[in-house]
Amino acid sequence: MRKIGIIGGTTPESTCYYYRKYIEISREKFGPFTFPELLIYSINFGEFKNNPRGWEGRKEMLIKAAKALERAGADIIALSANTPHIVFPEVQASLKVPMVSIIDALIEELKRRGVKRVLLLGTKTTMTADFYRNALKEAGFEVVTPSKEEIDEIDRVIFEELAFENLKSKPYLVGLIERYVEEHGVEGVVLGCTELPLAIKSGDVSVEVFDTAEIHMRKLIEMAVDF
Template sequence: MKKIGIIGGTTPESTCYYYQNYIKISREKFGPFTFPELIIYSINFKEFQNNPRGWEGRTEILINAAKALERAGAELIAMSANTPHIVFPQVQKAVNVQMVSIIDALIEEMRHRGVKKVLLLGTKTTMTADFYKNALKEAGFEVIVPNEEEIERVDGIIFSELSFENLESKPYLVELVEKYARENGIEGVILGCTELPLAIKPGDVSVEVFDTAAIHMRKLIELAAE
């Protein structure tokens, strides 16, 4: 099997969630004791989040992490967060091994489930920037994002609560999804931040739940097994 490399630390909690899915999915696919080799490079989230050079500096951090994983022998590389995919093309260009996009894996899963109209939740950057929405629209999906006030609230919940495993605002997030199901006819919700599955799980809401972290990890394991 191919060796998987993960750029983690954005946030550490999301990286832990990736690792939990790595264990769960590997056992489902291979049995209780077989796992693809996995290397995790966990960056310093404070240096990433508060970088004085903005996305230029963050991209440099991600590229350095990807190159370190390549030197360590990784044959597949992924970033264990949605928002950093805003610079996915630049990071992929900097290494010679295959990188696996969380957005590409999500699109494949959405097509498999036959969903067309979805609500996108995530960080403020993920919900407002074009990189995520445009990729989904170009793939044929109708994408709705919350209003400005809701975007600020969801972003705050992610960084102030879920990043510390605080689930106090779970009822708000569940009701937000149900509001868009009632009023806009969404068929699914994209958990476009890898902290969100801590609060929203299948069965919590009346629409399809797309756990991007789990979908991404499953795709990595499938590719590793080829």
């Protein structure tokens, strides 16, 4: 099997969720005690989030982490968060080994399930910047994003609550999703932040739930085995 390398710590709670999914999916596929080798480089999230040089500084942190994983023997590398994919091409270009994009894995899953019109939830950057929405639109999907006020509130919930595994705003998130199902005809919700699956699970709402963390980990394990 190929060795998987994950850049984590963005946030620690979502990295823990990735690890739980790694165990769950590996056991589902291979039995109780067989796992692909996994390396995790957990960055300092405070330094990352508040980097004075913005995305240029964050990109350098991610490249440093990715190269460390490459030197440690990782055969495939991933970012365990959606928003940092804003600099995914630059990080990939710095490496000799392949990276696995969470957005590419999501697009593959959306096509597999036959969903066309989705509500995109995530951090403020993910919901408002072009990199994520354009990738989905170019792949043929209709993308709906919340209002400015809702975007601000979802971003606050992510960083002030879910980042500490505080799920008190789950009813708010469920209600928001259902409103967009009723008023905007969305067929699925993309949990485009890897903290959101801590609060929203399949079955919590009346449409398909796309847990990007689980989708990503499934793709990583698939690539670790099929080469």
